[in-house]
Amino acid sequence: MNIYVGNLPYSVVEEDLREIFEEYGEVASVKIINDKLTGRSKGFGFVEMDEDDEAKKAIEELNNADLSGRNIKVNESRPRSNDSRGGGNRRGGGGFNRGGRY
């Protein structure tokens, strides 16, 4: 599951995000976006989690969480690519309800 993390402090790096999200589950990968011009961090990143349940729990807990005095925003990320033949993420995991549970 792709997770968007915004409003991050410039001090935060991928390791920090990984540590934070690993508290709630197994983190597949972490990506911090850096600015093309300044080279500094843009202040947001992405976290990919294998387990959707843990991902949702992490989102619920980490959204509006206080990090270094900054209220970070954590939400489900939009698909970065829109491939033909349904290559763009189009599955039940991307939605809210999964199989009626919840």
Place this chain on the structure above:
DNA sequence: CCTGAGCGT
């Protein structure tokens, strides 16, 4: 050193 903007090769 500083800044703030809700989406990535």
